[in-house]
Amino acid sequence: MSAAFQRACDELVQAAMVEDQAFSDLLPQLMQASETASPAEKTAAMPRLAEGLAEAPPNLGGWLAVIGGSWIEHGAEIGPFGDALVERLIMVTAAALAFGNAWQEATGGKPPDMEDDRPSQQAVDTVGPKLQDGAVSAMMSWFALPQFAMSACTVLSRSPRVRSGLTDRDFHVFAAGQAAEHLPQMGFVRDLLRVLDGERLLVLDRRTRQGWTVTIGGIGDNFQLHTLLAGALVGRPGGLPGKPPAPEIISCFLDAETPPDRPIVSSPWNLVDANGEWIYNEGVPADIPAVNGTRVVVLDPPSYERTFPAGRRFPMMPATLTVDGMHLAEDLDGWWSHITDPK
Known part of the structure; x- marks a missing residue:
């Protein structure tokens, strides 16, 4: 792995894990470095990306998920990233559904659009009475779910090992189906989880x-x-x-x-x-x-x-x-x- 590519990956992952404001500047730098990195270099960086995916908050981890999915589509091996992604997808889906349910209970209406709307203090205040300390994380999960779903479709399509290694499959299929009511791409995730x-x-x-x-x-x-x-x-x-x-x-x-x-x-x-x-x-x-x-x-x-x-x-x-x-x-x-x- 070239020193410049490794440094760009390490810096972005570290910024995601500690919620450093430098993340927004480092993200395009890694994306640019990825354009010339070889599949072998991206494969070597996958474990580091998986570490960040496991620890970063959903709004930043979603970007790491997108980067990993892009690398896989351009020849990188999935490795530990696939397991980290699916595990995090399960958590993000559960939190997103909690946000959607709390919103509907509080307002009687549809939650914000995951792809067209944006996080806001108003959203936190709406679900806060129901979700208490989990309100911010649930809101971030709601708006990050499209990124996780996009990457999950790539990983689940490419890796029989990840598909077959999932435990409690029926439960996760059900949760993905519920999420598909708000985000159609989760319908593809649900169906990929059902592949034999x-x-x-x-x-x-x-x-x-x-x-x-x-x-x-x-x-x-x-x-x-x-x-x-x-x-x-x-x-x-x-x-x-x-x-x-x-x-x-x-x-x-x-x-x-x-x-x-x-x-x-x-x-x-x-x-x-x-x-x-x-x-x-x-x-x-x-x-x-x-x-x-x-x-x-x-x-x-x-x-x-x-x-x-x-x-x-x-x-x-x-x-x-x-x-x-x-x-x-x-x-x-x-x-x-x-x-x-x-x-």
Whole structure:
């Protein structure tokens, strides 16, 4: 790491941690230095940025979050920054929701706009009777949440380790969903928190009664699941007859950039769950119910021609779908007793 870049990073982080007024002057200096720093230099600075993120107040930590997210998008490795960011995002989200709830209780109206309005003493005074000593921190969290959400979308898109390492996932998904009522980008955070990694699915074909175990990761919606299943099972040895999607189509749903003129995908199936309910493409794999601990996808003939444009919902998130094994019809007799006809 160059001495100038290291010094710019250290000075900004230190100013954030002690709430030094010099922060506003140091921030553009680090941003300018970042333009010429290599990905290796940024990676080396990530632990220091993570320290600042953990200790700085939300209004300054939010800027550190934005810087880290930008570095990641330009090739830096996530490292400890990812864990620090998600931990701080959880705290900031909780405090922001406390501010929003206190504001609505005090005024009966909508809280200030996170992105268009600004912190103020009036805001502190409004929520002060409810939040007492936590009023200032809650207000800062409210207005800093957009910065944390922006960085979290980058980190969660890029890191299966961070996604899968989160504890109390359902609670954090719920909190992100509540925050999305005030900040739409938190809806993306919520959905990234629901992404399954290393999840095994049982895929059953109702017509042939055969099946496959597949493992998925980084899949953002069921459009993506639908297409990757077709690429893995149609026209392949041990798979189903038909013509699979073209390799360039599959690449768009895995990790390649989607061309501006997005190719159109034609669906070979209806996807149905074990209860006979349609698995809608607009949903996510985490919506699919489990049978005896395993999520089950049933392939049925399409009831109408279904087409959609190629591409991933989260372009920065690479996906995987691997076929672990094929199951013959006679091996699946015990499973079909748990499978309901389509509704």
